[in-house]
Amino acid sequence: MLRGSIAAAVFAAALCVAPARSTAQNFVVDHYTAADQLYTFVNNGATGASPFLAPGYACANIYVYSFQDIVACGSCFVSPNGSLEEDLHANLLSAPVTGVVPATGVVKVVFTQYTANFCDPTALGVTAASLKAFRAKGTSEIELFDNNVLSAAEEARLNFDCTAVSTVLSGGLNVSCGPSDPPAGVSVHNNNHK
Numbered sequence: 001m002l003r004g005s006i007a008a009a010v011f012a013a014a015l016c017v018a019p020a021r022s023t024a025q026n027f028v029v030d031h032y033t034a035a036d037q038l039y040t041f042v043n044n045g046a047t048g049a050s051p052f053l054a055p056g057y058a059c060a061n062i063y064v065y066s067f068q069d070i071v072a073c074g075s076c077f078v079s080p081n082g083s084l085e086e087d088l089h090a091n092l093l094s095a096p097v098t099g100v101v102p103a104t105g106v107v108k109v110v111f112t113q114y115t116a117n118f119c120d121p122t123a124l125g126v127t128a129a130s131l132k133a134f135r136a137k138g139t140s141e142i143e144l145f146d147n148n149v150l151s152a153a154e155e156a157r158l159n160f161d162c163t164a165v166s167t168v169l170s171g172g173l174n175v176s177c178g179p180s181d182p183p184a185g186v187s188v189h190n191n192n193h194k
Contacts, residue, residue: 026111026127027148030135032064034103037088038136043078046130047113056080057114058130061121062175063158064092066102073162074175075119078131084180095174097165109133110150110158121173122163124155 030039041060048056057077064072072092078084086092093101111131112124133144166173 026129027150027154028109028111028133028144029148030107030144032088032105032107035137039086039088039092039107039109040134040136041076041078041084041086041109042132042134043080043082043130044132045081047128048080051080051082054114054117058128059112059114059119059125060084060086060131060133061110061112061119061124061158062086062092063108063110063121063162064096064105064175065108066096066105069098070161070165071096071098071102071105072174073121073158073165074173074177075121076175076177076180077114077119079181082181085178086175087178091176091178094176097168097174108158109144110155122159122166124150124159 043056043058045056047058050056057079059075059077061075062073063070072095076084076086088107089101092107096102110121110124111128112119113126113128113130115125127150134141135144162173
């Protein structure tokens with residue numbers, strides 16, 4: 001009986017320990033090849049459904065790597081219950097910092113809260129489980145599983161790498177925002193051209 005009580009106490013104590021970072025689903029990773037791909041981000045309304053209040057918006061902070069070097073980064077907002085489409089070649093790789101469009105690599109996207117009418121991939125804000133991500137390649141579409149938790153070390157690296165891109169581009173960023181569906185009359189700022 002004592003052994004069972006100790007095990008129960010240890011289990012209960014483990015439940016009370018808070019992790020250093022949120023375990024919210026907030027980070028997706030995908031690979032790309034030379035074939036065109038289309039990424040779609042859908043705001044599920046988890047932070048609020050009003051299209052007229054900033055908390056309902058979410059940020060898709062996008063980082064593109066090739067052979068472990070960053071080639072592009074930027075951030076785009078997604079309106080409440082709205083969507084954003086990002087084409088691999090037209091939006092993510094149209095102006096790589098190296099000047100050469102890579103044929104293969106990795107796309108990382110961190111979902112953050114939209115604060116102060118701003119999205120900033122060089123200083124990531126509070127992560128949020130407010131977006132779902134899908135990738136279409138050819139005739140097939142898959143949902144990107146967002147069960148990756150953003151570690152403090154990865155967050156620091158993404159902020160540092162994107163700041164380096166901004167420095168090289170004299171304060172600008174090189175991921176453009178594709179078609180989205182913000183409500184009429186709403187003015188927002190994406191941090192792609194500081």
